[in-house]
Amino acid sequence: MSGNEQLERELESFLGEEDSRVAALYRKLPQVQPGPEIDAAVLAMAHRAVRSSVRAPRARWIPGLGIAAAVLIAASVAIRLGPQVWNSHLQKTEHAVDQTSTLPDAKSNAGSASLPVLAPQPATAPAAPAKQLSRESGPPPPPAASAMPQPPPAPPIIPQSSARVVTPKVSARLLQNRANQAEHEDRAVPAMAPQAFPVESPAPARSETQTRSDANADMQAKPQRKLNKPAKTEHPAIVPPPPASAAPPAPRAQALPPPAAAHGQATAPPSPQLLRNSRLYPESWIAAIQKLIHDGHDKEARENLDYFRKKYPDYHLPADLEKFVDREK
């Protein structure tokens, strides 16, 4: 038998279950073992790994925590933006609250327990607050239109400080009503205006409502400041309100003096039609002017157009109106 064959046989024996000589010899080698300290270290490591993996479920809280944080952020954003969305609603509510809070002060100053704060106001007294006040005090107030013809009470009766309290909460509707009243008033009435309109000066009123939260005050004041802007002019009684509370996609309207002042006719009252038209959207106003021209009311058309161009200097007039302007020149 060759050496190779013997080797192959031994290999087969070595690889098989048979007890080869080499394997038997190997098994006679010392059966060394790891030291006890190594055993302890390995077992401790294995047990520690299992214990730490049992604690691992704590990580399941992380997604939950993330979701909670996201909800919290969303809620805070909603709280921040909510008042803007519900601005008009809040304004109305604030009106009622404000009037109620100022009522005792007004009462003490006026010396009459039953007299509402705004009751002694001149013809410019707003209708909306009166309505809200009526809801609080019970008896329905007279409509604003019916109050207008009444002679205004003596202004000194109402101290300015108490009257100012109402001012920062003047809404767009309030200004609209004032403008409507001014529209119906004669130009002689402006003598009353300085007494009536200090009520609407925003600065002192803001100082008295400082107890309110900043956020609310900010949100309330922003639209009001916008609306009150015209009141700061020299002719507050007849300041026309902006064309619309929601700004139309039209050229930026400029704060202008009333039409009469624009014409340099301090004494000549503007036509009611002009006042009415000035509150229209620019497009509607242009259409009204075109109708005036069409109907042959060139003078009124010219008056409207002049005021329109002052109010909307950037507005591109239609060709027919441009021609009309040229022709008038």
Added chain:
Amino acid sequence: MGVEKTDEKLMLAYARGDTRAFDELYARTRGMLYRYILRSVNDRAGADELFQETWTRLVASRTRYRVEAKFTTWLLQIAHNLIVDSFRRTRPQAGAEEAEAVFRELDAPESERPEQLLGEFEQRRRLQLVLDALPSEQREAFLLRVEGGLGIEEISAVTGAGHETVKSRLRYALAKIREKFAQ
């Protein structure tokens, strides 16, 4: 009498968090693994380190364990990879003087060798020296067979060598050992 659990079942139980299963598995395999490593690296301190590192790797990857092969194959594969890395870092691990002594003994005629006159103790010592003198691949294959009890396919899986390559390595290892002890 309860049926003894296989190594694979014990490993799966440990992967689920049963530490007693690990204790039993460790008791079964610790000696085999340690000897395989020690005889591969021929250095007690290095063997201790590699032994612990092998178990650390096993514990770390316990949840990924699947019963696709014998547990000992997986365990020895981890150890083998660590040993190979160790060789790459610290070669040559055997002392030159010791290796020279082995070669001198292997080269000497059998009749002149003193071990002929010695007992079994000396035979074991010589086997150890022969094993140390084997090329690492042949020694690995031999140890995986005699210590781990792995077959050709399993040794092939552990070492990454082909079936015939493993067989050839074993053949050469046996030839050298036989040359020393057969007569």
